[in-house]
Amino acid sequence: MAIVTQDNHGLRLAVRYLVLILVALVFMFPLVFMLVSSLKPTAQLLSDTSSLRAFLPVGDISLENYAAAFRRAPIGLFVFNSIFITLVTVCASLFLCSLAAFSFTYLNWKGNGIVLSVILATLIIPFETIAIPLLLWVSRLPWVGMEGIEFGWLNTYHVQIVPWIADALTVFLFVQFFKDLPRELIEAARAEGASWWQIYRRVVMPLSGPVLATAAILKSLKMYNEQYLWPLIVVQDEAHRPIMVGLGYFFQLNVAWGEVMAYLSVITIPVLAFYLVLQRAFIASIASTGVKG
Amino acid sequence: MADVSLKQVRKSYGNVEVIKGVDIEIEDGEFVVFVGPSGCGKSTLLRMIAGLEDITSGTLEIGGRVVNDVQPKDRGIAMVFQTYAIFPHMSVRENVAFGLTIAGASKEEKDRKALEAARILQMEHLLDRRPSQLSGGQRQRVAIGRAIVRDPEVFLFDEPLSNLDAALRMDMRMEIGKLHKHLSATMVYVTHDQVEAMTLADKIVVLRDGIVQQIGAPMDLYHNPANLFVAGFIGSPAMNFMDVEVLDQSADGVTVKAPALDPVKLPGVGEAFTANSKAKLGIRPQYLSVAPDTHAGALHGKVALVERLGTETVVNVELTRGGRIVAALAEDRPLELGTDIALGFDPGQAHLFNETNT
Known part of the structure; x- marks a missing residue:
């Protein structure tokens, strides 16, 4: 009887691993296809798509697509722009949204529940619906730059940063986390003479490592991977373009698919590195928010 | 140090009033304990x-x-x-000196005061540890140390020992008592543990449903409870109560009787009772003793439950003429369940409460 049970257990384990491997392969195929295709000439790439060769580095393999991609578009600049915009937005967003959440959670001001509800309600509004009003707004807003006050934010970094700093999801994550912090810690700090700012800086934020990691990861991925429509509208000059808009350089009259794959491979590297470094925190953040990637 | 004065202090949450006009005077250097059952408002009062x-109405002076x-x-x-x-993210030293850091004290002052507090609480060796490396008792010492370094006018303790086990609780109780003597500070302490209240307090405030029931020295409350609630709340095991009928009231006492009790005269009981009225007789379990069967005024019954605690034996007795009574008998007594027992008491130690005195 025991042997039969052991056999069943082994079989179940084998089936489970088989299913896991298949699922992993399904998720890996696009990535493998991208990397392998980036090494092939466009003609071979297209002919290979009808067979399993599409996923194998066989045939005429070279780094020519990469060289061509770098000749066609200033990839380094685009990657820098995206990383810069992402970093500044994430830092500002963590600061501003945590401050807002602190106020909603701890400061007992009249109507804070209603204001929080309104902020959270913005989660259901797709960006596309506010893109045009926002464009009209930012094209007239003043900005104090190196040459004094200027009007209109188009073709700048800050037009790609400022509208994304306030973020309902980030506020929500912080509010949820702050609510779970023991209230006595805040009260103890108050009794010890701390001001609200000191409580935020010395007590609450040092204890907020987990939510900072979660919010930073989700925001970074959003900023790096999904910024396409807005920069396409507000940035016309090459100097401020992020990576996703740079993809347009490769969709000219004749699409060079090999170069597209090379470009995509290059811009994926920072995200992969980011993921590998923060793998544990990344999984924890997805698990803690229930947000799908 | 400072005195604390509460005058007609009230607190409401919406339409619900939780503190209903409290008047308390706490003298400079006094150790005052707020006691009462859960939800009586003692912690709310301390937090006020x-x-x-916030205080809804009334005046609070420090x-x-x-x-x-x-x-x-x-x-x-x-x-x-x-x-x-x-x-949790600070060392013991940083925790203890937190108030000073906030006040912008110099590093030398913070270190000196943290060390001084640690010395008083005998935790110098813990100063560089993190809270996660400390036991419950040590953590509470850190919390007390943090309070000490600021040299406050009034110390407030909100059930500080409730999360500790029995042995540690006793140790820390002694520590807090010593600390009060050492600092001569005004201390206000909230607890639901009457042993803490009785042993630490100069003055106890008994609260029920947001109303002060009685304020007095521990032994004053024990021997002269103002009402049934205080009588039942102070003392362990709780006081026994028996419905009685007042037969006679005279200058030298009140005579009462109950189905389980033959007429007995209670000396020294006030004049608030009239003949043929109903009342409640209160007898502390400690003032009951095993009496001879023939003892006049004895309560007869059978042993229903025995708790042998070593130094005393708590006996639950099912009275023959109805009702139950608990006696805390001195010394260890190996009583058998179901055996007949007669309990006597000194009428001079009994309490009588009229029906308005609940």
Whole structure:
């Protein structure tokens, strides 16, 4: 009887691993296809798509697509722009949204529940619906730059940063986390003479490592991977373009698919590195928010 | 140090009033304990003194200054919480010196005062540890240390020992008592543990449903409870109560009887009782003793439950003529369940409460 049970257990384990491997392969195929295709000439790439060769580095393999991609578009600049915009937005967003959440959670001001509800309600509004009003707004807003006050934010970094700093999801994550912090810690700090700012800086934020990691990861991925429509509208000059808009350089009259794959491979590297470094925190953040990637 | 004065203090949450016009005077250097069952408002009252809860109406003075609208940080108080509330990301030293850091004290001053507090609480060796490396008792010492270094006018303790096990609780109780003597500070302490209240307090405030039931020295409350509630709340095991009928009232006492009790005269009982009225007789379990069967006024019954505690034996007796009574008999007594027992008491130690005195 025991042997039969052991056999069943082994079989179940084998089936489970088989299913896991298949699922992993399904998720890996696009990535493998991208990397392998980036090494092939466009003609071979297209002919290979009808067979399993599409996923194998066989045939005429070279780094020519990469060289061509770098000749066609200033990839380094685009990657820098995206990383810069992402970093500044994430830092500002963590600061501003945590401050807002602190106020909603701890400061007992009249109507804070209603204001929080309104902020959270913005989660259901797709960006596309506010893109045009926002464009009209930012094209007239003043900005104090190196040459004094200027009007209109188009073709700048800050037009790609400022509208994304306030973020309902980030506020929500912080509010949820702050609510779970023991209230006595805040009260103890108050009794010890701390001001609200000191409580935020010395007590609450040092204890907020987990939510900072979660919010930073989700925001970074959003900023790096999904910024396409807005920069396409507000940035016309090459100097401020992020990576996703740079993809347009490769969709000219004749699409060079090999170069597209090379470009995509290059811009994926920072995200992969980011993921590998923060793998544990990344999984924890997805698990803690229930947000799908 | 400072005195604390509460005058007609009230607290409401919406339409629900939880503190209903409390008047308490706490003298400079006094150790006052608020006791009462869960939900009686004792912690709310303490938090109002701390400034963590607003006062709906009434006046709160600390050191002769009205502080109703003063921020906690400006009230000259320090508070110790039930859950310790020490900051997990700071070392013991940083925790103890937190108030000084906030006040912008120099590093030398912070180190000196933290060490001084640690010495008083015998935790010098813990100063560089993190809270996660400390036991419950050690964490509570850190919380007390944090309160000490600020040299507050009033110390506030909100059930500080409730999360500790029995042995540690006794140790820490002694520590807090010593600390009060050492600092001669005004201390207000909330607990539901009457042993803590009886052993630590100069003065106890008994609360029920947001109303002060009695204020007095521990033994005053024990021997002269103002009403049934205080009589039942103070003392362990709780006082026995028996419905009685008043037969006679005279200058030398009141005579009462009950189905389970032959007429007995209670000397020294006040004049608030009239013949043929109903009343409640209260007898502390400690004042009951095993009596001979023939003893006049004895309560007869059968042993229903025995708890042998070594130094005393708590016996639950099913009375023959109805009702139950608990006796705390001195010394260890191996009584058999179901055996007949007669309990006598000194009428001079009994209490009588009329029906309005609940």
